[in-house]
Amino acid sequence: MPVADFEVVLGLEVHAQLLTRTKIFCGCSTAFGAEPNSQVCPICLGMPGVLPALNAQVVEWAVKTGLALGCAVQPVSVFSRKNYFYPDLPKGYQISQFELPICLGGGLTITVDGQEKLIRLTRIHMEEDAGKNLHELAADGGSGVDLNRAGVPLLEIVSEPDLRSADEAVEYLKALRAILLALGVNDGNLEEGSFRCDANVSVMRRGATEYGTRAEIKNMNSFRFLKQAVDFEVRRQVALVEAGEPVVQETRLYDPVRGETRSMRSKEEAHDYRYFPEPDLPPVRVDEALLARVRASLPELPRARAARYQQVLGLPAQDAGVLVGDGALADFFDAALAARGGGAEAARKVANWTIGELSRLMNETGLPPPAWKLTPAGLAEVLALLDAGTVSGAGAKALVEELFRAGGDPGALVKSRGLAQVSDQGAIEAAVDAVLAASPADLERHRSGKKDLTGFFVGQVMKALKGQGNPGVVNALLKKKLGGLPPGEGR
Amino acid sequence: MSAGELTGLSLQAASARLAAGQVSSRQLTEACLARVAATDGRVGAFLTVTGERALAAADASDARRASGRASGPLDGIPVAVKDLFLTRGVATTAGSRILEGFIPPYDGTAVARLQAAGAVLLGKLNLDEFAMGSSNEHSAYKPCHNPWDLSRTPGGSSGGSAAALAARQCFGTLGTDTGGSIRLPASFCGVVGLKPTYGRVSRYGVIAFASSLDQPGPLGRTTWDVAALLSAIAGPDPHDPTCAARPADDYLSALENGARGLRIGVPREWFGGGLQPEVEARVREALATYQRLGATLVEISLPHSRYGIGAYYLIATAEASANLARYDGVRFGLRAPGVRGLKELYAESREQGFGAEPKRRIMLGTYALSAGYYQADYLRAQQVRTLIRRDFDAAFTRCDVVAGPVAPWPAFKLGEKTGDPLQMYLADIFTITCNLAALPGLSVPCGLAGGLPVGLQLVGRPFDEATLLTAARALERELGPPPAPTALEAKA
Numbered sequence: 001m002p003v004a005d006f007e008v009v010l011g012l013e014v015h016a017q018l019l020t021r022t023k024i025f026c027g028c029s030t031a032f033g034a035e036p037n038s039q040v041c042p043i044c045l046g047m048p049g050v051l052p053a054l055n056a057q058v059v060e061w062a063v064k065t066g067l068a069l070g071c072a073v074q075p076v077s078v079f080s081r082k083n084y085f086y087p088d089l090p091k092g093y094q095i096s097q098f099e100l101p102i103c104l105g106g107g108l109t110i111t112v113d114g115q116e117k118l119i120r121l122t123r124i125h126m127e128e129d130a131g132k133n134l135h136e137l138a139a140d141g142g143s144g145v146d147l148n149r150a151g152v153p154l155l156e157i158v159s160e161p162d163l164r165s166a167d168e169a170v171e172y173l174k175a176l177r178a179i180l181l182a183l184g185v186n187d188g189n190l191e192e193g194s195f196r197c198d199a200n201v202s203v204m205r206r207g208a209t210e211y212g213t214r215a216e217i218k219n220m221n222s223f224r225f226l227k228q229a230v231d232f233e234v235r236r237q238v239a240l241v242e243a244g245e246p247v248v249q250e251t252r253l254y255d256p257v258r259g260e261t262r263s264m265r266s267k268e269e270a271h272d273y274r275y276f277p278e279p280d281l282p283p284v285r286v287d288e289a290l291l292a293r294v295r296a297s298l299p300e301l302p303r304a305r306a307a308r309y310q311q312v313l314g315l316p317a318q319d320a321g322v323l324v325g326d327g328a329l330a331d332f333f334d335a336a337l338a339a340r341g342g343g344a345e346a347a348r349k350v351a352n353w354t355i356g357e358l359s360r361l362m363n364e365t366g367l368p369p370p371a372w373k374l375t376p377a378g379l380a381e382v383l384a385l386l387d388a389g390t391v392s393g394a395g396a397k398a399l400v401e402e403l404f405r406a407g408g409d410p411g412a413l414v415k416s417r418g419l420a421q422v423s424d425q426g427a428i429e430a431a432v433d434a435v436l437a438a439s440p441a442d443l444e445r446h447r448s449g450k451k452d453l454t455g456f457f458v459g460q461v462m463k464a465l466k467g468q469g470n471p472g473v474v475n476a477l478l479k480k481k482l483g484g485l486p487p488g489e490g491r
Numbered sequence: 492m493s494a495g496e497l498t499g500l501s502l503q504a505a506s507a508r509l510a511a512g513q514v515s516s517r518q519l520t521e522a523c524l525a526r527v528a529a530t531d532g533r534v535g536a537f538l539t540v541t542g543e544r545a546l547a548a549a550d551a552s553d554a555r556r557a558s559g560r561a562s563g564p565l566d567g568i569p570v571a572v573k574d575l576f577l578t579r580g581v582a583t584t585a586g587s588r589i590l591e592g593f594i595p596p597y598d599g600t601a602v603a604r605l606q607a608a609g610a611v612l613l614g615k616l617n618l619d620e621f622a623m624g625s626s627n628e629h630s631a632y633k634p635c636h637n638p639w640d641l642s643r644t645p646g647g648s649s650g651g652s653a654a655a656l657a658a659r660q661c662f663g664t665l666g667t668d669t670g671g672s673i674r675l676p677a678s679f680c681g682v683v684g685l686k687p688t689y690g691r692v693s694r695y696g697v698i699a700f701a702s703s704l705d706q707p708g709p710l711g712r713t714t715w716d717v718a719a720l721l722s723a724i725a726g727p728d729p730h731d732p733t734c735a736a737r738p739a740d741d742y743l744s745a746l747e748n749g750a751r752g753l754r755i756g757v758p759r760e761w762f763g764g765g766l767q768p769e770v771e772a773r774v775r776e777a778l779a780t781y782q783r784l785g786a787t788l789v790e791i792s793l794p795h796s797r798y799g800i801g802a803y804y805l806i807a808t809a810e811a812s813a814n815l816a817r818y819d820g821v822r823f824g825l826r827a828p829g830v831r832g833l834k835e836l837y838a839e840s841r842e843q844g845f846g847a848e849p850k851r852r853i854m855l856g857t858y859a860l861s862a863g864y865y866q867a868d869y870l871r872a873q874q875v876r877t878l879i880r881r882d883f884d885a886a887f888t889r890c891d892v893v894a895g896p897v898a899p900w901p902a903f904k905l906g907e908k909t910g911d912p913l914q915m916y917l918a919d920i921f922t923i924t925c926n927l928a929a930l931p932g933l934s935v936p937c938g939l940a941g942g943l944p945v946g947l948q949l950v951g952r953p954f955d956e957a958t959l960l961t962a963a964r965a966l967e968r969e970l971g972p973p974p975a976p977t978a979l980e981a982k983a
Binding site: 042045046047048049050051052053054081083085087090091092093145272274275276279280281282 | 812869
């Protein structure tokens with residue numbers, strides 16, 4: 001029986017690190033990449049006698065995320081202790097939420113193959129991250145523990161098993177990521193693990209009413225790996241069912257090198273986490289005032305924004321999608337368009353440059369938005385220079401790149417870098433004459449109609465003008481000098 | 492005044508002499524250190540004595556006083572704290588081998604506040620391991636002896652905190668009370684001990700046993716001493732989210748207001764069963780004294796008290812099983828040598844580091860929280876807790892304080908109950924409900940039974956420590972100061 005005869009049932013558990021400056025229960029910095037164990041204190045080290053003090057920003061951002069995802073934000077929620085031993089877990093328990101999480105329900109809409117589909121959420125809860133074990137540090141192969149990450153705030157966002165394919169899972173994860181980026185609560189970095197997901201996968205024969213046994217897949221740190229892992233797991237489970245063998249409830253680890261999932265621990269080996277309410281923290285209360293304040297602070301969300309880009313600004317769906325996929329790009333676009341002014345035409349141009357150049361530079365350099373030296377007003381000014389013919393397209397690209405990396409005043413850069421486009425008739429005519437005089441044979445071949453060499457001459461003239469010749473003027477003058485004869489018609 | 496006379500003063504009297512310039516903090520501190528040196532070999536109240544630090548702090552206090560900047564009644568007063576309080580730079584063991592050699596990098600809030608008030612820290616006091624016990628016999632380091640009769644226990648778990656006061660080794664101490672661990676030793680040693688309302692004193696920097704029940708509090712030889720210590724340590728703390736936002740009251744100003752008009756609730760459930768007749772007689776006499784002073788006695792009922800011990804041993808052990816998980820040999824304290832692999836590191840470090848009582852309670856608590864038992868055990872125990880609190884709420888509509896015995900008997904012999912944990916757990920039968928209900932409770936001496944001190948327990952409304960102290964003071968004034976124990980002097 002082929003895979004097509006089976007239905008895939010999928011739910012995702014996403015862990016998103018919140019971008020708070022300090023940890024969830026102490027004042028330590030959450031910055032990534034510091035020296036191991038340099039961002040720790042007695043509290044996040046789990047020293048004897050310490051107590052957690054809840055970071056109010058974490059609650060606020062959990063509420064914000066819940067409101068953006070249409071959840072029922074709970075007026076009272078409770079932290080619990082999840083008990084297990086591991087060296088990266090200093091207290092021997094993780095402070096998480098269990099029976100009474102801060103958000104219940106909600107959902108988000110994804111579009112797959114042009115079809116909209118609502119993926120429901122089960123819950124969102126707050127918890128602390130663990131540290132990291134570092135293996136084979138010492139010469140004797142000894143291990144170390146870095147607790148900088150211990151106590152970094154996490155939101156766990158759990159979906160219902162509403163996803164029916166790896167593609168839907170990827171779309172869901174992208175849509176969720178875009179929302180968290182738009183809210184400014186998470187950096188969406190799958191690779192560094194600040195935005196990570198586990199997938200609960202099962203299969204059932206088409207038309208069946210009961211879900212199959214599920215496996216939990218871990219360690220997928222890119223969209224591509226998520227798709228590969230789910231596809232592999234579906235094939236594996238279908239093969240088991242077809243062979244009449246049972247699917248075992250277990251946790252499986254995705255191996256990106258071999259492109260397969262491997263058993264990590266079975267249900268029998270699963271921990272009994274012995275959850276109980278955290279006695280060190282009073283229940284979390286969210287009152288009407290906080291809800292109202294957070295609701296008022298909600299930004300425009302990606303789907304609404306994409307719809308606006310298409311309907312009001314006339315952007316193609318593809319471009320709108322790319323822009324809202326990263327809130328920073330969309331914010332940049334909005335600001336640059338506001339600076340540039342104009343209607344659909346201007347919007348399309350600003351979008352092209354944002355998607356083409358800015359996102360290229362962003363990806364090449366890996367710089368986060370605060371490190372970009374190019375301002376939206378700067379891009380608007382470059383586009384004004386381009387439209388006015390002051391710089392060529394190539395010149396504008398060079399300008400954007402320089403501004404992105406080093407910043408500066410576009411007008412001044414045009415002068416200091418010699419990027420001004422040559423539109424002066426005399427200068428261009430002199431260049432055209434020089435090119436034609438230097439290539440009598442080519443000129444003859446063109447004029448004889450043997451070969452249309454207009455493009456070749458344009459190239460030569462532009463080269464002589466160091467790429468700064470106004471293409472319109474160059475073309476017009478060449479056309480005149482080449483005799484105005486339509487090439488190929490002969491004499 | 493001789494050194495011996497100095498150490499016999501109350502904190503209040505020592506403070507008055509400091510203020511009057513009749514004695515220096517250095518003299519008081521040296522006298523206390525000498526007394527510790529002379530007697531602690533027989534008492535065993537101290538696990539660590541910080542002599543040099545104490546003398547330096549005493550000199551600093553004397554310098555402040557000389558320049559007119561003395562900060563209050565505790566400035567220059569030698570005190571000591573249970574070795575469950577973290578003290579920066581001074582070993583803190585919780586009475587356990589698993590924390591042997593652990594030097595905390597920070598001071599707990601209560602300790603920091605005592606030091607900010609100018610108190611001179613003499614050292615760290617003996618206790619049952621992780622505060623788990625009622626006799627101090629579960630200390631991994633040494634037993635502690637009752638200065639009234641060295642063959643008897645001082646009570647626990649804050650045994651050292653009460654014994655040090657009875658032995659005249661210092662002027663005030665801090666203990667912690669999870670199920671009676673301040674009141675029981677105070678009763679056994681003939682001193683005053685107060686367990687404040689849950690949330691009155693910060694738990695930050697106090698090693699956790701059972702987080703929802705633990706409460707630090709003061710012990711002293713008089714109610715005034717206890718009131719002064721409480722004033723210094725009580726109040727909100729941003730480091731402890733379970734600490735109340737409500738500011739501390741002035742516990743000293745109302746102390747002499749007397750008992751006239753006070754309505755004292757007498758729970759009939761606290762006078763049955765295993766209560767020793769002579770203990771009951773002392774308690775009844777104290778109640779009669781209150782009547783004579785103008786208080787009225789109201790018979791009340793706390794029907795759910797009898798479920799207290801059961802609920803307590805589920806909740807306290809469940810929380811302890813999680814609180815003690817951090818002692819894993821990875822980051823601090825004892826790490827078993829020569830182990831292979833992670834599981835062995837955990838198992839061996841905990842096997843070697845924990846004594847029998849913590850192990851017993853970790854197992855009980857782990858079981859109570861396990862899948863399938865959580866609902867039946869832990870949740871049910873929490874429901875009992877609510878019922879117990881409602882009993883008290885109902886009682887407090889008819890009375891201002893509840894009074895009864897602290898323990899069924901006076902101090903028992905060392906070794907008498909160590910073979911039977913359940914017998915030992917019964918020591919807390921009258922004190923435990925107060926922790927479950929999060930209420931303030933106090934033990935004040937009310938006479939002797941067979942030559943051993945007996946304490947009267949007073950339980951108050953939430954955050955009404957002032958009324959408890961005032962009521963205790965009225966009895967104390969009437970009975971006069973309890974005699975000093977003579978066991979140490981006889982053998983000296």
